[in-house]
Amino acid sequence: MFNKLSILGTAVLIGLGTLASADSLAAERSELTLVAEQRTAWDRNFNPYLTANKRATTFQFIYEPLVVFNALKGNQAHYRLATAHEFSDDLKTIRFTIRDGVKWSDGEQFSAKDVLYSFEQIKKDPVLDTQALADRIESVSIEGENVVAIKLKNVDTTIANKIVRVPIVPQHIWSQIDSPTTFKNETPVGTGPFTEIDSFTAQLYVQCANPHYYDAENLDIDCLKMPQIATNDQLLAAAIKGELDWTSSFIPDIDRVLISANPSYNYWYPAAGSASFLVNFKSPNPGNREAFNDINFRRAFSMTVDRQAVVDIAGYGYWSTNQYASGLGEQFASWNNPQVDAEFGQYNRYDLEGAKQLLSDAGYKDTDGDGFLNTPSGAEISFKVIVPNGWSDFVSTAQIGVEGLQELGVDASVSTPEFVTLTENMKSADFDAAFTNYFGGATPYRYFQTGFHSSMADKDRFGAHHYADPELDSLIDSFTKTADSAEQVKIMQDIQYRIGANQTTIPTMSTVYLYQFNDKRFSGWFSEANPQAVPVVWPDQPERLLHVLALKPR
Amino acid sequence: MNFLKLLLGNRKASIGLVIVLFFVVLSVAAPLFSDYSPTKRVSRPHQSPSAEHIMGTTRMGRDVFAQLAYGGRTSLAVGFGAGALVIVLAIGFGITAGYFGGVVDEVLSSMMNIMLVIPQLPLLMVLAAFIGEASPLVIAIIIGCTSWAWSARVIRAQTMAIREKEFVSAAQVLGEPAWRIILVEILPNLISIIGAAFIGAVIYSIMLEATLEFLGLGDPTAVTWGIMLYNMSNTSAILIGAWWEVIAPCIAIAMVGAGLALMNFAVDEIANPALRSHTGLKRWKLKQAQRKKILEAGKQSLAKQQQVPL
């Protein structure tokens, strides 16, 4: 999310003396400078279980995952600590074959017992269960020498993605820790590529290669360097000076501000999830409810959204317009059902006149003379589009959308409640309209499931249109019950049709993964020409391990 | 009121008045000065100043001058509104404490003193954060409700001094009810001090509003000078080189503050003739009160400091 509020503040003129010494060090060993999190000060904390304040280089770089699923390549599995995984025939057990010959960074032998131990950990204390898996796993056991079998409570073919995000920790260390929830793990022991904390201050730390890394031959970088950067503006200033190699932050007008100032910099913004306006079918205000339940109104709403302006202005041209009637988005283009666009695409393109025509044909006119349209029954339409406070790019987007609605003659405005309040209101159907983002992923399943399954309406903001379609629900459910890809595509296309025909959502744009890189010191960067995997440096992107292994010092 | 006459008679005050009036007129009659809506895209993003957009455009392609003019409405309204709320509360607390004295005074004075020692900006930030999406109205109300203590203390002290005057006793002996003594006999005598406190409160409120909104604690869809700064910093206007977006609201805030300060400078001189120049006539009186005055001036400047550092 790059809608983080940024403050003014640029980084620093570095003392000339230190700059020189830093350069000479960098010459001796290859240091990759990255910004994987933005904070005001570093705390020495490498506890993988802490959601809030562990250093962002903990996952993947210290704790090697079992498998990395490459979302960009349809969830292709890159095996790491595991060498294979498979579902049982009834889809209720998933088995991981554990790699031989891996050592912990302290030289101890790594084995399936450590994996077992790690899964037992998450059952001990809910705080350790960062992936919320404990309730979904029946049991974990070792079969034979090196196979870990995880028995599930319910069939869920998408669960592997979560399972591989459980940190695999050394039993011989963690069994000694009394309170894993407050342990700071200052000198971590892991199986990942960078386990040695070389230096650590509140403003900078360097994390160097694991002497016992099993995949050392593919690792060409000596150390990771993490300068403390708090704001996007500081990051930009440091980037202009060429101090950073790998970042995933928001930079306004990047061509003008960064690339023109430092040509060795480059960027690639692959498509991520989508974002849409949605209306609340159960709006507490009768007039709004009448309008929102009228497909003509929803279509007219969709036709007033100037998607190109959203992309250009709110998104700095980084986003792309989302004109898929189901809101599918650019990321899932390969799953697209072209029939949906053929039939309903016209309602998802900017067409103010068409929208006006649609509404007047449907009987909307200004009956009370307040300058705004009323419903066919004469009720008043007046609503606020809510967006979380501080998500400034979304606020701009909502403002552009509202501008269109006002052109149409609809009394709409933007409101920016606190995130918590917004989520609460959306879950409890106590709102009129909203602008929200959606999950991306390797398949559109998570997008449809969280956004359109009626059981999710009161669970989070994504499904808060509160429109229930039992057939749609069963279509979505059926996706996890099959492992047959042709059937999966068929299901997805049916889902798209149902949503598109109903105009349940008002698709607006596809967001992007942010990724900038400095070509000067390293080569092998993923890019549009070399689209290996999602190249984001943030810790919730396991593919970054693949990326770091692909980089070569120049 | 002759208060206005006094203002106009002082050169600094007249300059201040003209500056403030300029911004008041600019914002009240904004549609006369700008053809653009402050909330509509009217051009491409970040256009530098030109004949068409004399102060350039924002990231959202909105006209900066239109935002400045329309934003002045809200910013000034918040400033004057919060200032008025401050003064009403300060008068309420100050006169009540000063006139009735005794236990009433002790309770109210403790309230004032406690309000004075709780750091205000952090408190406001926390309040605004907890309330969330603080609209200009909400900001005006929370500023008003947390900033009255200093003025109340000054008004209280002055009330106590006036209460000792014989015309108050005369009114009491005449049988005038307490509310009438307070409103008709005492209040008009406080006008200059209330005027000064009001101007101070307006300056302070405008500064506070801009600060809170800049920090992202306001309603980002509002059009105010503080929100302009917020949007400016949000879109990294400084780094992009869109200096017009930084300068315009900064100058407006600084100018209005300066105008009001000049007005207050005059009010200070009016209230304390010793600061202008004086010959013989009242010197003996001055001298008697001198030691006391200096210590009190110190005390007041302490209280004034409270208002200032933003």
Added chain:
Amino acid sequence: MGFILRRLFFYLAAFMVAVVINFMLPRLMPGDPVTAMLGGRGAMMTYDQIEALRQTFGFVDGPLIQQFFSYVSSVFQGDLGTSVQSFPETVSTILGRAFGWTLFLTGAGTLLAFIVGSLLGILAAWNRGGWFDSIVSPLSLILQATPQLVFGLLFMFVFGVTLQWLPSGYAFSPELTPEFSWLFISDVAAHAILPVFTVFIVQLGGFLIPMRNNMINLLNEDYITMGKAKGLSQLRVMLNYGARNAVLPSVTSLSMALGMVIGGAMVVEVIFNYPGLGTVLYNAILARDYQLIQGQLLVMTLFMLFFNFMADILYLFLDPRLKHGGSA
């Protein structure tokens, strides 16, 4: 000493009010504080997990009054809780780290304002009505009426970004390790120039104007006239007779100003990304780290009270009437 005791009692009362405000604020808010704290992270957590975190962060269930007493007792034991954003770091650790920078920044700015403001005030009073007075005095009032925000942004824009004369962020270069060396100290000084100057310029009028007014009042005293009549040099009369007496009230206001500025200079810290209390509070607010916000407000109140108390004591020395139980 009755006066001191009475003041101490008052400060205790004020502190308790701050404690109550602190206690009530998150509990008056809609929604549960733990959910609110986690909300922004978008994590989908189970009920058990949230319950467990609630325990970890020290939110106890039970009647409000019981919660209140457990909160008060932990406050008086110096336990301000644990930061959510920087878990498991304690609030006290985080504030401790930031406090020194804030004290340095505001202390330097305020002291400078005190010295320069007092000197200019003396000169203005001496030339009352002259060109110096009629420029400097209104100007300082105008500066005082301009928010730190505006100065901060303008300085940053002009000197930090456009001219690139001075660093405009951090307290020192990230590449340096804090140590007692010329390199480090000069680096810290260079980074402090813009924020300190912002604090200074806004505070200036607060010292200049009272100093000028005090001086003008004093210059009418007979002993000044006498000093002049005795043929003492202007400078001597000005400094020895006038300034020495006029500066006394300013000394006490200096102490109070320090207390206030600790809370007031936070915007400067935010603009220049200075790692002091203001930045900590700002980030805590953005992250809705309620424990940290509360602790911060409490600590700022404490400093305000402390410096007020210092001012009281100074007063006691300056105004002997107070020693004999006059009203405060």
Added chain:
Amino acid sequence: MQTAIIEANNIVKDFEISRQGLQRKSMRALNDVSFKLHKGRALAIVGESGSGKSTVAKIVAKMHKANAGQVLFNQRDINEFKGRKAELEYRSNVQMVFQDPFGSLNPVHTIFHHVARPLLLHNKFSKHELRDKVEFILEQVGLNPASETAQKYPHQLSGGQRQRVNIARNLAVGAQVMLADEPTSMLDVSIRLGILNLMEEMKSEQDLAMMYITHDIATARYLAEDIGVMYVGHMLEWGDTDEVIHHPQHPYTQLLVSAVPNPEQSIHGGTLAEERGEIPLWTPHSRGCPFAGRCKHVSEQCRQQLPPVVALSERHFVRCFLHS
């Protein structure tokens, strides 16, 4: 002689002077003071500053409340005038002229306001009668031309004119009792006589009962039929003015009278100051005669007990052991 309109019996008044924690320190401003006011007569109360003479007036004006003793108005305890209506009734009968002509008029209001308010409050005039009535009263107190004066603000008048406004205010109320607290002390000597004449006029023409508080024996003799001499909160000698001034019996009165060879000389200045001994601070715990410390005739008894009141004649009383 007719019955008194105001009768004060043994009034005591304490003021708190400081408080430290639970300890309170008080001073006794009035101790066992009695007097009467009659219609058409004036009682002068003389004494140095701090003698409590103003406190006497303030108690009668219900600005302070006595700690003991009682004040009767037409035989009714003034504390019984409670509640808005009763209080207004009392106030419409008992009014006060203040000492400071600068402070007793509100600088922000016109003279018209000052005279009109009592008319509205106590006599319920209609608006159009009001103007005539105000001007009539202003003419009565010699403020001509009245219509012009009414428009003026206090700072546009001289001290003597302001004091006339104060008197006009009393007139407007139509009170039967006028309490005049050193009405001329802050005026230039040259205009005092005019004010005194005006008061004399009102006393006889309006049949007012008057209390004239002063430190100036000469004017007391000029205006008042009765006189009371106060010292440190005690009434030491009182009675017929001529009798008391010509035949002073209390050593303090003798000192006062002897110090005023020249009728224009006030007690404040001149010779008396040199003879002043320590003026005691009287507290509820003080004992004896307050003048004991300065009295030539002091005896041990004087230091132990407060002397009783001795009636020298029907119209002359003194509080001194020399006469018991």
